[in-house]
Amino acid sequence: MAGSNEVNRNESKMVVPLNTWVLISNFKLAYNLLRRPDGTFNRHLAEFLDRKVPANATPVDGVFSFDVFINRSTSLLSRIYRPAHGEEPQINITDLEKPVTAEVVPVIIFFHGGSFAHSSANSTIYDTLCRRLVGICKAVVVSVNYRRAPENRYPCAYDDGWAALNWVNSRTWLQSKDSKVHIYLAGDSSGGNIVHHVALQAVESNIEVLGNILLNPMFGGEERTESEKRFDGKYFVTIRDRDWYWRAFLPEGEDRDHPACNPFGPKGKILEGIKFPKSLVVVAGLDLIQDWQLAYVKGLEKAGQKVKLLYLEKATIGFYLLPNNNHFYTVMDEISAFVDSNC
Amino acid sequence: MNKRNHQDTSGGAGYGGIRKSDFQSKAKIWEEGQDAGGGGGVDELLAVLGYKVKCSEMTDVADKLEQLEMVMGAAPNLLRDTVHYNPSDLSGWLQSMLSELNNSPNTFHDRMLQSHHIDDPLHVPAESSSVTTNSQQQQFETTQSSRIYNDDSEYDLRAIPGSAAYPQTQDRERNQKRLKTSGGSNSAPPLLPSSSPIVGVAAAGTVSEPTRSIVLVDSHETGVQLVHTLMACAEAVQQDNLKLADALVKHVELLAASQAGAMGKVATYFAEALARRIYKIYPQDCLDASYSDILQMHFYETCPYLKFAHFTANQAILEAFATASKVHVIDFGLKQGMQWPALIQALALRPGGPPAFRLTGIGPPQADNTDALQQVGWKLAQLAEAIGVEFQFRGFVATSLADIDPSMVDIRPDEAVAVNSVFELHPMLARPGAIDKVLSSIKSMKPKILTIVEQEANHNGPVFVERFTEALHYYSSLFDSLEGSGLVPSTQDLLMSEVYLGEQICNVVASDGADRVERHETLSQWRVRMGTAGFELVHLGSNAFKQASMLLALFAGGDGYRVEENNGCLMLGWHTRPLIATSAWQLIVSDSP
Numbered sequence: 001m002a003g004s005n006e007v008n009r010n011e012s013k014m015v016v017p018l019n020t021w022v023l024i025s026n027f028k029l030a031y032n033l034l035r036r037p038d039g040t041f042n043r044h045l046a047e048f049l050d051r052k053v054p055a056n057a058t059p060v061d062g063v064f065s066f067d068v069f070i071n072r073s074t075s076l077l078s079r080i081y082r083p084a085h086g087e088e089p090q091i092n093i094t095d096l097e098k099p100v101t102a103e104v105v106p107v108i109i110f111f112h113g114g115s116f117a118h119s120s121a122n123s124t125i126y127d128t129l130c131r132r133l134v135g136i137c138k139a140v141v142v143s144v145n146y147r148r149a150p151e152n153r154y155p156c157a158y159d160d161g162w163a164a165l166n167w168v169n170s171r172t173w174l175q176s177k178d179s180k181v182h183i184y185l186a187g188d189s190s191g192g193n194i195v196h197h198v199a200l201q202a203v204e205s206n207i208e209v210l211g212n213i214l215l216n217p218m219f220g221g222e223e224r225t226e227s228e229k230r231f232d233g234k235y236f237v238t239i240r241d242r243d244w245y246w247r248a249f250l251p252e253g254e255d256r257d258h259p260a261c262n263p264f265g266p267k268g269k270i271l272e273g274i275k276f277p278k279s280l281v282v283v284a285g286l287d288l289i290q291d292w293q294l295a296y297v298k299g300l301e302k303a304g305q306k307v308k309l310l311y312l313e314k315a316t317i318g319f320y321l322l323p324n325n326n327h328f329y330t331v332m333d334e335i336s337a338f339v340d341s342n343c
Numbered sequence: 344m345n346k347r348n349h350q351d352t353s354g355g356a357g358y359g360g361i362r363k364s365d366f367q368s369k370a371k372i373w374e375e376g377q378d379a380g381g382g383g384g385v386d387e388l389l390a391v392l393g394y395k396v397k398c399s400e401m402t403d404v405a406d407k408l409e410q411l412e413m414v415m416g417a418a419p420n421l422l423r424d425t426v427h428y429n430p431s432d433l434s435g436w437l438q439s440m441l442s443e444l445n446n447s448p449n450t451f452h453d454r455m456l457q458s459h460h461i462d463d464p465l466h467v468p469a470e471s472s473s474v475t476t477n478s479q480q481q482q483f484e485t486t487q488s489s490r491i492y493n494d495d496s497e498y499d500l501r502a503i504p505g506s507a508a509y510p511q512t513q514d515r516e517r518n519q520k521r522l523k524t525s526g527g528s529n530s531a532p533p534l535l536p537s538s539s540p541i542v543g544v545a546a547a548g549t550v551s552e553p554t555r556s557i558v559l560v561d562s563h564e565t566g567v568q569l570v571h572t573l574m575a576c577a578e579a580v581q582q583d584n585l586k587l588a589d590a591l592v593k594h595v596e597l598l599a600a601s602q603a604g605a606m607g608k609v610a611t612y613f614a615e616a617l618a619r620r621i622y623k624i625y626p627q628d629c630l631d632a633s634y635s636d637i638l639q640m641h642f643y644e645t646c647p648y649l650k651f652a653h654f655t656a657n658q659a660i661l662e663a664f665a666t667a668s669k670v671h672v673i674d675f676g677l678k679q680g681m682q683w684p685a686l687i688q689a690l691a692l693r694p695g696g697p698p699a700f701r702l703t704g705i706g707p708p709q710a711d712n713t714d715a716l717q718q719v720g721w722k723l724a725q726l727a728e729a730i731g732v733e734f735q736f737r738g739f740v741a742t743s744l745a746d747i748d749p750s751m752v753d754i755r756p757d758e759a760v761a762v763n764s765v766f767e768l769h770p771m772l773a774r775p776g777a778i779d780k781v782l783s784s785i786k787s788m789k790p791k792i793l794t795i796v797e798q799e800a801n802h803n804g805p806v807f808v809e810r811f812t813e814a815l816h817y818y819s820s821l822f823d824s825l826e827g828s829g830l831v832p833s834t835q836d837l838l839m840s841e842v843y844l845g846e847q848i849c850n851v852v853a854s855d856g857a858d859r860v861e862r863h864e865t866l867s868q869w870r871v872r873m874g875t876a877g878f879e880l881v882h883l884g885s886n887a888f889k890q891a892s893m894l895l896a897l898f899a900g901g902d903g904y905r906v907e908e909n910n911g912c913l914m915l916g917w918h919t920r921p922l923i924a925t926s927a928w929q930l931i932v933s934d935s936p
Contacts (some may be wrong), residue, residue, distance in 0.1 A: 019388055029408060029412065045427065048908050067919045092574060094567060116348050125392050162791050
């Protein structure tokens with residue numbers, strides 16, 4: 001039950017630091033301005049409001065970045081983040097794609113969140129997050145600037161993710177000493193959803209993905225689950241806005257039991273017996289859609305797939321954007337261990 | 344005052360090696376900081392993410408968010424047509440929305456009458472070298488157009504739809520109120536360079552640590568080799584190893600010849616520039632003015648950078664002139680006057696009728712002694728007459744803007760003044776003292792608005808190889824955009840555009856001292872300079888952003904060109920690489936005598 005607005009505000013304010021509350025409430029307000037009731041999206045205002053940051057070939061805190069075209073004809077860009085090795089004050093343009101040198105270098109293909117409609121690879125919040133991942137996992141991070149809804153519906157985002165996976169897999173400069181690219185897929189919100197679907201395609205095409213990291217992944221279904229009813233409007237998110245984003249992403253006329261939204265639902269694929277990557281699924285205990293996320297984990301378990309659930313009881317959406325809470329550090333440690341364990 | 348910039352991560356925002364044990368002590372510092380009000384410091388964690396919020400304002404900002412949420416819940420359509428400014432200044436952004444909601448709805452005309460005011464600039468005796476005057480007597484009857492915020496309207500690049508260019512006056516008031524009440528840097532006294540983090544938090548890098556933004560346009564094997572050889576050549580030049588440099592530059596030319604597309608062309612121009620530097624054969628005199636104008640016209644036709652520059656600058660000028668009955672634009676580089684037909688048309692469509700419009704155009708001396716300025720002035724006068732705008736033109740010939748004596752520019756009482764500079768300020772950095780003199784001259788003209796468009800790059804660093812590298816990235820993106828925008832310009836337009844850019848490359852790479860005039864600097868650097876000189880930003884808003892984006896989509900068939908908002912300024916870039924920046928300024932209004 002939604003309860004009064006007054007109660008809701010006080011509740012969400014009590015569980016996150018004030019600056020986090022401000023940050024996420026700011027997004028919530030901005031996003032409300034962008035979604036139109038008729039299903040269209042105020043893209044111009046979205047781009048105006050989004051805080052962006054350019055790539056930077058000058059290392060900052062041991063990380064440098066540059067943008068590349070994955071696919072020139074569709075203008076599919078990705079931002080590549082690499083660890084700098086101490087001595088270099090600047091990275092030469094010729095060294096941007098210099099071969100990686102360590103024995104094993106994890107390459108994390110990252111899909112930013114935004115419910116399929118918001119944000120970009122060069123959004124500051126995601127640039128910051130990707131930079132952290134480089135340090136934590138000693139990895140190269142490839143952040144994919146996938147096409148967004150409602151202008152580009154299913155399966156565009158998945159197609160772009162798939163293109164990125166193929167691109168990464170075929171870069172010799174990303175190969176570890178065993179001449180293979182050690183690929184992990186990671187994403188938050190809609191990005192988490194994309195991780196699942198790209199991994200599925202990878203399995204079907206025999207490209208090895210070493211692990212999936214899903215942070216508050218975006219799943220749903222026609223049914224109204226307990227968590228949706230219980231948390232509606234309480235911690236920054238409403239059922240109504242979730243519905244809006246699915247309507248914007250899914251093909252017209254499709255409902256939320258479409259397998260893109262509900263992979264273990266009535267129209268979902270069977271995952272038994274296939275070599276699906278191991279998964280780390282992070283669920284925030286105050287997330288509206290946690291029942292769907294937990295159902296996803298169950299689905300993987302029942303299909304005999306390896307999955308670790310990290311359930312953070314008092315976490316809200318977006319907790320991983322600011323390093324000012326325990327959940328943040330817990331998750332970063334888990335991700336580090338997850339990516340490391342293959343060595 | 345918290346001087347830490349967002350790259351300094353001792354506040355816990357470090358990227359590598361975060362340990363839980365570090366967290367406890369840091370959390371305590373944050374809590375203490377917030378409890379104690381944090382003084383004048385900004386919240387560092389939010390600053391990293393592009394939002395400037397003072398610690399002491401955090402609670403207030405949260406309150407505003409709650410208020411707005413209440414209103415939005417009750418009446419979600421209320422803010423649908425709002426013009427937004429500077430989203431990085433969260434407090435200001437929220438306050439402007441609250442103010443808009445608190446104002447009772449008035450008609451546009453009522454608002455206009457309430458806010459009508461007349462400027463009172465310094466009266467200077469008139470002295471000039473060349474005068475062309477045309478006065479128009481007829482007034483033009485305007486009809487109220489209602490094309491504001493209409494997503495479906497077609498925009499002609501050559502004309503700004505008049506009323507769409509005029510925000511509601513209440514927005515302008517809001518904007519001015521915001522400049523005074525917001526806690527941001529805009530209402531502070533002239534900024535010192537060490538405060539630059541607060542000025543440009545969303546832009547990575549301080550003045551001393553350059554941000555190098557690269558979009559790899561060509562990962563192809565030959566492309567990499569080409570760049571490698573170019574860099575090696577630049578290194579050799581810097582080390583004065585001219586024999587090696589010569590061998591390398593020849594190798595570049597060879598490779599470039601077999602490299603298709605933008606990369607090959609860029610490499611060829613850079614190689615030629617390097618060769619000139621090696622052999623010291625840089626022409627001492629600058630390019631013939633009329634030839635340079637022609638090149639720029641082709642550039643204008645081929646790609647949207649100049650159109651964006653003109654459009655966004657005009658937008659700011661129109662907003663500043665919204666209620667003035669007499670306006671005077673001083674254009675620091677008239678050239679072919681391509682910026683002004685659109686402004687004249689927009690003024691003609693102004694609700695309530697156009698103001699009397701004076702244009703002062705400044706230009707360099709012509710080799711053949713023709714009065715190019717007069718010719719342009721005449722053409723503009725004809726246009727103005729045709730659409731019923733009272734128009735006067737005066738031309739000034741000056742070799743350098745620093746030679747302009749402000750008293751020569753006839754500023755009259757009760758006219759609103761705009762000073763406009765599109766790519767004309769950076770050459771002033773070639774001579775010591777010139778930029779200060781120019782900024783000082785501008786100040787004495789008491790402009791209501793100063794519009795500046797500059798290249799978004801640092802091509803003015805002291806180290807040759809760094810300059811070279813920066814320029815290589817920058818012009819690679821520019822050339823790539825010429826190739827890749829989807830529209831096919833005429834071969835001649837494209838070629839001339841490339842030559843236009845090639846001239847700039849040559850100047851950056853091959854010349855030095857007073858001859859090196861293409862001393863581009865980034866918006867971050869200009870912010871500091873302008874703040875020190877006594878100017879504060881006038882924000883460009885979401886309306887200008889949206890219209891610029893729509894024009895680009897029309898022009899280029901979509902894709903690569905991107906408009907970006909940066910702390911109250913607008914940038915145009917190719918994909919993720921900003922290439923030019925428009926900013927609008929006014930004199931800082933000091934409250935103390």
